[in-house]
Amino acid sequence: MRSALELFTRQGYERTTVDEIADAVDVSQRTFFRYFGNKEEVAFATQESAERHFFAALCGRPADEAPLTALRHAVLDAWGATGDAIEQMVPPELHMRMYRLIESTPSLLAVHLRRTAELEERLAREIARREGLDIDTDPRPRLVVAMFGGVIRVAGKLWVEGQDDSTVTLRDITAFHLDYVGPALAEQWDK
Amino acid sequence: MRSALELFTRQGYERTTVDEIADAVDVSQRTFFRYFGNKEEVAFATQESAERHFFAALCGRPADEAPLTALRHAVLDAWGATGDAIEQMVPPELHMRMYRLIESTPSLLAVHLRRTAELEERLAREIARREGLDIDTDPRPRLVVAMFGGVIRVAGKLWVEGQDDSTVTLRDITAFHLDYVGPALAEQWDK
DNA sequence: TGTCATTTGTCAGACGCTGACATTAGCCTC
DNA sequence: GAGGCTAATGTCAGCGTCTGACAAATGACA
Structure with missing residues (x-):
């Protein structure tokens, strides 16, 4: 690998x-x-690890947290602690370079987006479970995750386009964008 | 084809x-x-046509329309008038069956999502142009499009999972979901 | 009719991927 | 240590996608 x-x-x-x-x-x-x-x-082996971490982090969030808050904490947690599982396999810097490569290689980007879509489906089910909602009748879990995912993608893309390739920067960009739309999304959730 | x-x-x-x-x-x-x-x-030839229609529809919307309103009209317009360009190539019913196949075939779904991402980038630039914003400094065009795209995906997915395969149903599902999150997104835009 | 550009076919080959089968390596038992 | 079992690995042949190089055919026009 x-x-x-x-x-x-x-x-x-x-x-x-x-x-x-x-x-x-x-x-x-x-x-x-x-x-x-x-x-x-093999190209997604470390991504796989990061995604698992993300999902696990969400499942570990306290039950009384609002969906978006939990998602936000989970993603920042997962990206902050990139080292955890990944470091044992490859140097974190290689993981980051690979992320860039994925975003800039069309065939890999396609697979990445599909994997993301699958992850979002699992996230939506977890949100529905937390909130005691039926995912087949209530569109809100999928919607909030879809929009959340959109924000994450924009942040990731901006990071790839930029020069600074430290993990911290990615985290900061993500946090900034989440702050930007967070309030509106939270509001729509309670509607 | x-x-x-x-x-x-x-x-x-x-x-x-x-x-x-x-x-x-x-x-x-x-x-x-x-x-x-x-x-x-070749599998995406008709999708290509529909996407072009969608983008053209957006460019044709009056300049004073709010971003989300314009996007909403454009997508409903493009999916309502599926016949226009496509009918001349293949029967619309074949186009719909192909859409289902794409959503249910992993390798095609991956490419579909990448194509969608590319379209969203163009949409964001058009929104930025309409609003006189700089897409490199203001995150809002990309964010509103990303979230809009998320809603579209959820709607498309639900349609594929369902039984009714008429174009009208897809349009209705999309409209319903857009109505659901539209107000909150519009609000966030003006912030 | 001859010339020229465009289109098509043929061929060989790289690369990803798979099934079938042989070979090896590691390990447990006697 | 010999025999035997299982799991890992190698070899080989083959399918399918895709590409470059070159030859053949097609069509338009002088």
Whole structure:
């Protein structure tokens, strides 16, 4: 995994073949495909970890917190503590470089957005559970998550476009944008 | 294109090979790839048309309309008049079946979401232009579009999950969800 | 009719990915 | 330590997407 991410970030995703990755760690191509379902999967290994952290953080928030507040805390928590699970696999700086690469590689961006959509579905179900709502009849859980997700995406995109690639900056940009729309979203929730 | 969509909707996207599509219209596989950059492209030909319509509709809205109002009119307009450009290429019913297939095929969904993100970027720039804002310093154009896009996605998803596959139903679901969050979003805009 | 540009076909090959089968490695038991 | 079991790995063949290079065909026009 570390070898793959290093190759990806050094020479680009498309220009890195599975054979190269496999050769770098002296295994056959077939073995690579036994551990990763496809080439994309290895590219999202650290994202996967961060997302799990995010979801777990949401589930750990106190039950009396409003949905948006809980989401906000969870995402800032997950991105602040990027190190936790990821550091053991790859250097955090590699994780960040990979995030940039994902945002700037069309095929990876597509997969990233789909993964995000799946995560949002799980988030919406968790919000519904917290609030005791039926997700099939009440649109609010999905709506609040969808809009929240939109804000996160905008923040991430701005970060990628910018120069400063520290984790802290990403956190700050995210917090700023959430503050911007938070009140309106919270209001709409109570309607 | 029509042959491709018919094959896709009949036997699934993955289970349809490019050779099959090419054979169906008696051309070589190489010729197919000269007209479509890849297999996905042909699957999104009608979506492309609908999106262009949507964007054009937004550009045609009166300048004094609030951003969200303009977006709302544009999307309902584009989805109501699906026939316009599409009917000349494929039957509208095929377009709708294809939309369902996209939402339910992971690889296509991924591309769909990326295309949507690209469209949203253009929408945000148009909103910024209308309002005389600088998109690089004012986050509001991107935020309002991102949240608007989230609502559209939720509506589309619910439609796909449901049984009624008429265009009208999709329009109604979309309108309903927009009404739900519209006021709050409008309020946040003026803040 | 000959010339030229555009379109199409053919061929070979890279790359991602999979199934089938052989080989090896590690480990437990006797 | 020999035998045998299981899990991991390698090898091989093949499908499908996609690309570059070159040849053949097509059509328009002088």
